[in-house]
Amino acid sequence: MATASTDPRVWTPRLWGALFVLCGALFLDGLDVSMIGVALPSIGADLHLSTSALQWVLSGYVLGYGGLLLLGGRSADLLGRRRVFLIAVAAFAAASLLSGVVDNGALLIASRFVKGTAAAFTAPAGLSIITTTFPEGPARNRALSIYTLFGASGFSSGLILGGLMTQIGWHWALLLPVPVALAVLLAGIPLIPRADHSARQRGHYDLAGAALSTVASLLLVYTVVEASTVGWASARTIGSLVLVAVLAVGFVTVERRTRQPLVRLGILRSGSLVRANLGMMAMFGSYFSFQFIGTLYMQSLLGWSPLTMALAFLPTGLLVALSAPWAGTLVGRLGAPRLIALGFVALTAGYLLFLRVQITPHYAVAILPTIVLIGIGFALAFSALNIQATSGIVDEEQGLASGLVQTSGQLGGAIVLAAVTAVVTAHSQHGPVSAAQTLASFRPGLVLVSLIGGLGLLVALTGLRRPAPADAPEALVEVEEPVLVGID
Numbered sequence: 001m002a003t004a005s006t007d008p009r010v011w012t013p014r015l016w017g018a019l020f021v022l023c024g025a026l027f028l029d030g031l032d033v034s035m036i037g038v039a040l041p042s043i044g045a046d047l048h049l050s051t052s053a054l055q056w057v058l059s060g061y062v063l064g065y066g067g068l069l070l071l072g073g074r075s076a077d078l079l080g081r082r083r084v085f086l087i088a089v090a091a092f093a094a095a096s097l098l099s100g101v102v103d104n105g106a107l108l109i110a111s112r113f114v115k116g117t118a119a120a121f122t123a124p125a126g127l128s129i130i131t132t133t134f135p136e137g138p139a140r141n142r143a144l145s146i147y148t149l150f151g152a153s154g155f156s157s158g159l160i161l162g163g164l165m166t167q168i169g170w171h172w173a174l175l176l177p178v179p180v181a182l183a184v185l186l187a188g189i190p191l192i193p194r195a196d197h198s199a200r201q202r203g204h205y206d207l208a209g210a211a212l213s214t215v216a217s218l219l220l221v222y223t224v225v226e227a228s229t230v231g232w233a234s235a236r237t238i239g240s241l242v243l244v245a246v247l248a249v250g251f252v253t254v255e256r257r258t259r260q261p262l263v264r265l266g267i268l269r270s271g272s273l274v275r276a277n278l279g280m281m282a283m284f285g286s287y288f289s290f291q292f293i294g295t296l297y298m299q300s301l302l303g304w305s306p307l308t309m310a311l312a313f314l315p316t317g318l319l320v321a322l323s324a325p326w327a328g329t330l331v332g333r334l335g336a337p338r339l340i341a342l343g344f345v346a347l348t349a350g351y352l353l354f355l356r357v358q359i360t361p362h363y364a365v366a367i368l369p370t371i372v373l374i375g376i377g378f379a380l381a382f383s384a385l386n387i388q389a390t391s392g393i394v395d396e397e398q399g400l401a402s403g404l405v406q407t408s409g410q411l412g413g414a415i416v417l418a419a420v421t422a423v424v425t426a427h428s429q430h431g432p433v434s435a436a437q438t439l440a441s442f443r444p445g446l447v448l449v450s451l452i453g454g455l456g457l458l459v460a461l462t463g464l465r466r467p468a469p470a471d472a473p474e475a476l477v478e479v480e481e482p483v484l485v486g487i488d
């Protein structure tokens with residue numbers, strides 16, 4: 001058995017290298033999210049896409065990501081985490097290349113869906129390798145803090161690089177993840193150890209459950225996104241939602257009867273896991289929607305360049321990146337529930353402050369406070385939510401727990417973004433409109449974003465009534481030595 005070091009507090013260079021490779025997957029996700037946000041107005045203008053069609057450039061990625069995360073997480077547990085991770089990174093690189101060379105709206109959305117599908121396997125595989133390698137407690141908290149640092153660094157880098165690339169052409173912004181993904185892949189092959197096959201789960205693969213959950217998730221995201229166009233009360237929307245409910249009932253029935261289910265329903269008895277999933281839905285749902293409105297506001301309404309808008313958003317990523325090394329220590333001292341609640345206080349306050357913006361705002365007074373509060377909110381809550389979701393979960397189900405919490409984030413992002421887009425579209429004027437009318441159409445969407453943030457805070461507050469050890473056992477566990485054996 002290979003260990004990190006004779007000193008349990010020291011990690012070997014090999015362990016650091018493997019951790020950095022795994023964190024590269026989250027770096028790629030942050031890079032992609034911020035770059036596509038910066039490039040959206042340029043893409044819309046070049047490809048002549050309406051606001052609802054432009055939403056699909058974001059939602060296409062989320063559709064593949066959120067719809068297949070459960071399958072991705074369980075596949076990592078059953079088929080081998082290393083194998084799933086590396087294959088998915090290669091697919092991500094290929095899809096990034098495709099999205100950067102197409103010149104058609106439908107093809108761009110399709111390539112974004114493929115990229116999201118690849119991320120659905122990369123993200124839970126990478127996170128579950130980390131949580132099974134580093135034992136629950138300070139060691140895992142430290143690793144997840146570094147994980148968060150890479151995500152925030154990817155987001156910050158994507159803002160600047162995306163702004164610079166979009167100045168040249170939006171195609172270059174979408175091509176930028178290709179060399180990064182290839183670097184992660186090439187480094188991962190030697191650094192992520194091959195599995196101890198005796199540790200890999202064997203047995204029946206729940207094909208029926210996988211099919212039902214995937215189709216239900218895809219149909220739910222597609223229905224909600226399309227509802228803003230066809231109408232929430234239309235027969236198509238209502239019929240699709242009924243079908244989603246039927247598929248969900250079928251999925252639960254299959255999972256209760258199969259010997260090795262895709263999702264062991266008993267895992268949902270963990271209150272901390274459920275709260276973490278709801279919190280991640282509210283966090284990503286509110287932020288994706290805020291970023292969508294903020295991007296249109298700054299570029300389309302204020303006329304800012306992509307680089308100027310990227311610099312305006314940059315403090316959010318910098319705050320998360322700078323605070324990430326201390327996230328694990330804060331969780332150990334205060335407990336995950338308290339940090340999550342404080343994070344949602346900051347997020348909700350930031351969204352509410354943005355309601356004050358005008359057609360000619362002063363950045364330091366009207367916009368920067370919101371950007372800073374959002375950064376503080378993510379810095380406090382993101383790592384804490386991941387720690388809360390995976391605490392107390394056995395190694396054999398870490399991929400499942402990771403897939404669940406990331407699925408919640410992506411589904412929340414897709415559903416809330418669709419709802420906010422529908423609200424903005426409903427309040428938009430037809431024909432020539434003034435800047436004041438455009439801004440007025442944004443405000444109802446911002447109100448909904450603030451309400452979602454408030455719901456996340458309410459969920460977090462319910463966790464404060466629980467005993468601290470249940471949600472923050474990490475504060476009571478001594479540092480254990482991480483090992484590299486058993487990484488799939």
